[in-house]
Amino acid sequence: MQSRSRMHWLVAVMMCGLAISAVGLPIMTNGVFITPIADSLNVYRGSVAMHNTLTLFMKAVMSLYVPRLISRFGFKRTIILGVILAGGSNYLLGWVSSLWLFNILGTLRGIGTGLLAWVPLTIVINEWFSEKHGLVTSVVLSFSSITGAIFSPVFSNLIDSLGWEQSYRIMGILIVLFALPAILVPFTLDPRDSGYLPYGTDDSEKGMAREREVVKRDEQRDVSLFLFVHLFIFTLFQTLLIGVPQHFPGFAQSLSYSSDMGATMLSIAMVSSIGFKLGLGYVSDHWGPVRSTVSILALIAVSSVILLTFELVPLLYVGAFLFGAAFSIPSVSVTLLTKEFFGRYNFTRLYPILAFSTSLGGAISLAAVGFIYDFTGSYAPAFAVALGINLVNILILLFISNRISKQKAV
Structure with missing residues (x-):
């Protein structure tokens, strides 16, 4: 074959x-x-x-x-x-x-x-x-x-x-x-x-034996509900960020810029999201899903700081470009992390729950950011929350990775 x-x-x-x-x-x-x-x-x-x-x-x-x-x-x-x-x-x-x-x-x-x-x-x-x-x-x-x-x-x-x-x-x-x-x-x-x-x-006899051993290990791998709940929380938190770029036109107007400038920020974020999605999978094949995802989370955190701190148009465009990376986490990273942490055998029964989380978070994220502005009169709290979510999720991801590494060592 x-x-x-x-x-x-x-x-x-x-x-x-x-x-x-x-x-x-x-x-x-x-x-x-x-x-x-x-x-x-x-x-x-x-x-x-x-x-x-x-x-x-x-x-x-x-x-x-x-x-x-x-x-x-x-x-x-x-x-x-x-x-x-x-x-x-x-x-x-x-x-x-x-x-x-x-x-x-x-x-x-x-x-x-x-x-x-x-x-x-x-x-x-x-x-x-x-x-x-x-x-x-x-x-x-x-x-x-x-x-x-x-x-x-x-x-x-x-x-x-x-x-x-x-x-x-x-x-x-x-x-x-x-x-x-x-x-x-x-x-x-x-x-x-x-x-x-x-x-x-590897279709050689040795390679096939090695693949059967991997499948056997996946089948016997215990799935920690505690760690899976942490990955579910990670997924839900990160998905809440994808509604932020849709409010860039309103954010620009809140800074006394035109809605066209905000629409440009949105377009930049959408275009950059394609590059980040494509790049994340390639980098993951070389660095592994955990290190590549942590790098993306750090970039999104930097973008949140830029959008929270600066009002110069060029810097706002940079912030919008980096925030486009947020779209790569729920779609690409969560898929790769699920397989990395729990194996291909358990993927079929675990990933649908995380997919539910990504879709649910996407359904409420737009309204959530809008309500933050309605109640505070500013988009700054939304960017502050985005910064906090990314920092917390880096810690969650490192915690899960560390625990699973210890389990494999045992």
Whole structure:
């Protein structure tokens, strides 16, 4: 059986397509629809945004059940159902005008996206890639941000020319199209069932014996609930930061700058997030997930200090660029840390709980930062909290790593 082939990279490309269908299109580009829909229906923007919140919430809930569904019905059937729900409900959003229908379809879309990401994607990557695992993980998961950067202006222009209704229908069709390769191309969750070994696996007798020993150790590894709770807290805390950049336009206005300058800060953060996601996986393959994640946390802490302390535009742009690193932790780092701390065997049952945490934190982070400003009249407390979260999370991560190292030594 081959351990290095075009099929391995084809699987990676298909997972990029699923990332676009699950998160990039229905979640990362949805912000451009809120105002046009609210103006068209003459309702509050918050009322329109509720269907997006329901999408995120149901995506979080479904993360807990995906492994069971894959085990019972198979990987292909699970993602087919996810594509039908995500693409179909998004298409139907272009035909409705009642808020209660928006909320129902938003809920169905959330169920569909939950069946596609992030759990199925990471499980496939774990099974198909032994070598370059971090790099492939970061590339696949970064396509959510890449899609947002590319398609947000595209859909904004489509809304201006065709209307939000037709644009939603186009998005629904694209969700299905980007997922089609993963549905149509024959491959299995376990590469061995397709006649392949995980990428980079030594297929010699000695290498295979070593891999069996690793799998056996993973199966016998005790999972400390105490340490897993710490990783859950780490994940939830870090996810609360991803709503901060969305408030950069308001932050700029609070400093007496224009909202355009704040929008530039937001764009800088979104673009840098792609680079940090891609770079984190590559660095992790060389430094390990713990050291690479601690480095990223330190950069985010520095950015919080800059945004908290300085008001000069060039420094604010630097702060925004560094804060873009916050998006790489919940998506890439948590995936790599789960496998590093608890092994590939335990990944399938533990990561869905952390994925629930990332989606839940993302659903409340936007509102949390807004409430901080509403109650204090300043965004400074939000940056102070971000600084505190990063410092605490560095300590949590080092504590978990130290405890697990001692367990392995014993």
